[in-house]
Amino acid sequence: MKDAGFIFGSYIVTLGAILMFAVSTLQRAKKSSQLVTDKDKTWL
Secondary structure (H helix, E strand, C coil): CCCHHHHHHHHHHHHHHHHHHHHHHHHHHHHHHCCCCHHHCCCC
């Protein structure tokens, strides 16, 4: 039980990194989607 702090800390760091990566990816996707013309947006 003495390693619980290390284990929980590792989970927090890992989940934080995944969250930051997801936010970064969504921001880049939003920025790049504004560069595409409306006729080329086949997903709409």
